[in-house]
Amino acid sequence: MQHLAGNRPLVLGEYGLDTIREGEQHQADLLEAHLREVHRRGLGGSYVFAFTDEWFTGGHDIDNWAFGVTRRDRSEKPAADRLERVWSRLGEVSPAENLPKVSVVVCSYNGARTLHECLDSLMRLNYPDYEVILVDDGSTDRTPEIAREFPQVKYIGQSNRGLSAARNVGAAAADGEIVAYTDDDCVAHEDWLLYLVRGMQDQNVAMIGGPNISPPSDGWTARCVAASPGNPSHVMFDDRLAEHVPGCNLAVQREMLFKLGGFDERYRAAGDDVDICWRFLDAGCDIGFAPGAFVWHHRRSTARAYLKQQKGYGRAEGMVQFKHPARFSRLGRSRWNGVIYGEGAVGLPVLSPRIYHGRFGAAPFQTVYQSHEYSPWSWVRSLEWHAIAALFLALAVLWPPLVVAVGGMWSLTLGNVVYCAWKAPLMNGGPWWCRPLVGFFYLAQPIVRSWHRVWWRLKHKGLLPPRPSSEARAALGESKRIAANVRDLYWDNREARGREQLLEALDLHARRDGRSGDFHCPWSAWDVKLTGDVWHNVAIRTATEELGWPRRFTRARWTIEPTRFAWAATIAIGLWSAAAVAVGSLWGCSVGLTLAVSMAGFVALSRRRLHRHTAGWLSEAAASAALIEEQVVPAQRAAQVHPQREAAAEVLSQPAS
Numbered sequence: 001m002q003h004l005a006g007n008r009p010l011v012l013g014e015y016g017l018d019t020i021r022e023g024e025q026h027q028a029d030l031l032e033a034h035l036r037e038v039h040r041r042g043l044g045g046s047y048v049f050a051f052t053d054e055w056f057t058g059g060h061d062i063d064n065w066a067f068g069v070t071r072r073d074r075s076e077k078p079a080a081d082r083l084e085r086v087w088s089r090l091g092e093v094s095p096a097e098n099l100p101k102v103s104v105v106v107c108s109y110n111g112a113r114t115l116h117e118c119l120d121s122l123m124r125l126n127y128p129d130y131e132v133i134l135v136d137d138g139s140t141d142r143t144p145e146i147a148r149e150f151p152q153v154k155y156i157g158q159s160n161r162g163l164s165a166a167r168n169v170g171a172a173a174a175d176g177e178i179v180a181y182t183d184d185d186c187v188a189h190e191d192w193l194l195y196l197v198r199g200m201q202d203q204n205v206a207m208i209g210g211p212n213i214s215p216p217s218d219g220w221t222a223r224c225v226a227a228s229p230g231n232p233s234h235v236m237f238d239d240r241l242a243e244h245v246p247g248c249n250l251a252v253q254r255e256m257l258f259k260l261g262g263f264d265e266r267y268r269a270a271g272d273d274v275d276i277c278w279r280f281l282d283a284g285c286d287i288g289f290a291p292g293a294f295v296w297h298h299r300r301s302t303a304r305a306y307l308k309q310q311k312g313y314g315r316a317e318g319m320v321q322f323k324h325p326a327r328f329s330r331l332g333r334s335r336w337n338g339v340i341y342g343e344g345a346v347g348l349p350v351l352s353p354r355i356y357h358g359r360f361g362a363a364p365f366q367t368v369y370q371s372h373e374y375s376p377w378s379w380v381r382s383l384e385w386h387a388i389a390a391l392f393l394a395l396a397v398l399w400p401p402l403v404v405a406v407g408g409m410w411s412l413t414l415g416n417v418v419y420c421a422w423k424a425p426l427m428n429g430g431p432w433w434c435r436p437l438v439g440f441f442y443l444a445q446p447i448v449r450s451w452h453r454v455w456w457r458l459k460h461k462g463l464l465p466p467r468p469s470s471e472a473r474a475a476l477g478e479s480k481r482i483a484a485n486v487r488d489l490y491w492d493n494r495e496a497r498g499r500e501q502l503l504e505a506l507d508l509h510a511r512r513d514g515r516s517g518d519f520h521c522p523w524s525a526w527d528v529k530l531t532g533d534v535w536h537n538v539a540i541r542t543a544t545e546e547l548g549w550p551r552r553f554t555r556a557r558w559t560i561e562p563t564r565f566a567w568a569a570t571i572a573i574g575l576w577s578a579a580a581v582a583v584g585s586l587w588g589c590s591v592g593l594t595l596a597v598s599m600a601g602f603v604a605l606s607r608r609r610l611h612r613h614t615a616g617w618l619s620e621a622a623a624s625a626a627l628i629e630e631q632v633v634p635a636q637r638a639a640q641v642h643p644q645r646e647a648a649a650e651v652l653s654q655p656a657s
Contacts, residue, residue: 006341100178106135107137114185119153137162192293203240223426249297278327318455516531536603558614
């Protein structure tokens with residue numbers, strides 16, 4: 001219900017018990033337990049039904065029930081006194097709860113504008129045992145001066161190393177069993193920490209988060225930002241378990257955080273929370289959600305700051321995609337299994353929620369099912385949509401009628417932007433310029449974010465395995481011709497070692513060297529997918545054949561797969577060339593032929609380079625896994641050298657076990 005209520009307080013409707021049938025003492029016990037549970041879950045309140053037993057409806061008195069907390073003569077039942085005591089003590093923390101010590105970590109880089117308000121709120125938390133740690137990540141503003149105004153805060157200054165590094169430094173300096181993170185532009189509710197820790201205990205999770213809500217004190221530009229897409233949000237599997245919680249409101253068991261290696265310090269400004277959440281899930285840990293543990297989160301106060309934030313989010317998505325490619329769609333969008341909630345869900349082009357009514361609307365409890373599937377309207381504001389329109393505009397040089405198609409495409413975009421700006425949840429209307437500004441944000445945000453995600457990937461296309469070591473090249477043989485044509489490797493081991501050890505070694509080498517790829521996808525027919533360059537990725541499959549225990553024969557085969565960019569470039573060049581031939585344009589055909597030849601050269605060099613790098617990487621991993629390499633040959637010669645072992649090769653064409 002809180003997810004459906006969004007950022008509005010959730011108040012339960014009437015709740016009570018009939019004392020004629022259940023007894024007055026049972027009523028008092030039940031209502032007390034109910035209200036304590038309401039408070040523990042972070043609800044805004046609950047109505048108790050009803051004040052008195054006297055009830056008149058339908059033209060006559062109701063004399064066969066007694067739901068009130070006072071009798072007909074207005075004398076109090078035990079429930080009345082119990083409710084008064086419970087309501088007056090709801091904010092108290094009992095020593096019997098045995099709450100652990102918590103270290104609150106705030107990481108700041110030039111956040112002096114809102115830092116004082118943040119630290120002041122943390123000094124007034126309703127929690128018995130906590131400390132506050134401020135990690136100054138090389139700020140050049142008044143951050144150190146503001147920190148001196150709060151002598152209770154443990155201040156750590158360092159050179160600018162990025163957000164993830166600052167989070168790790170704060171966790172290393174923490175004394176608490178739990179580390180809670182918030183940002184320097186957040187203001188914590190006084191019960192924020194209490195709800196986080198209680199939720200972690202109730203749900204038995206190692207990580208938990210809560211909502212981040214725009215404060216009513218924000219200016220109108222910030223309110224327009226809050227009504228636009230791309231704000232931090234939480235993603236829920238169900239009512240309690242989350243797939244992602246934002247880093248501005250996150251608590252984690254310190255021991256488990258260190259066990260998983262802490263935050264990845266490659267993420268300097270964003271993406272760290274997405275990465276750590278997915279790593280927790282991959283490790284088999286659940287992530288909880290506490291709806292009552294909220295912080296007020298100031299949104300960006302200028303259009304420039306908002307677009308800069310989306311630029312950073314786009315770069316971070318490109319980095320996360322390198323590390324978790326299976327969690328992204330073919331278009332490069334993050335692919336969530338849960339439902340996105342919070343202000344980050346504003347403006348998302350998802351299908352409308354579905355309501356279960358029952359046959360003829362007769363369902364006793366009609367339920368809203370939130371969809372997480374993108375609607376067809378998601379295309380008209382996407383970068384891909386504009387790229388296709390730009391391609392058609394270029395083709396219009398050869399065939400002018402295509403200008404009509406381009407105009408139609410961008411008209412759909414403009415219409416969708418106007419509709420979204422009109423429907424945006426702006427409280428109290430706002431000045432006249434708010435709706436146009438929100439419309440601009442709806443138009444610019446997906447372009448800016450997607451462009452910087454794609455550009456980061458193109459710019460960092462070299463994140464493929466480094467050049468093989470001299471030992472690996474020696475293992476592959478001195479012949480460059482053979483090394484360049486290698487498509488599979490195999491090893492004969494007499495110590496019961498096989499593909500299991502090889503794949504573990506691949507994973508360890510990837511973590512050590514920062515190599516990008518997918519090592520944890522249980523739904524794919526390959527074992528490892530290595531991120532290559534702009535043109536290709538590498539899919540690796542392994543198989544082990546039992547040759548009489550403990551002798552085992554292990555084989556690794558890889559295939560070079562075109563990237564989405566390669567397919568898009570091929571289609572674009574093909575369309576240009578076809579149009580040039582159709583209209584008989586000589587210069588158009590020349591341009592198409594030049595582009596095709598150039599691309600073919602790049603693709604050939606890419607394939608050769610990736611084959612050699614992958615062979616070297618596998619050889620290094622096999623050596624560290626203590627496999628004995630028997631022979632390395634090109635795939636087309638393997639059957640002639642060892643025809644009796646083609647059974648292992650056949651296994652490679654089947655889904656990975």
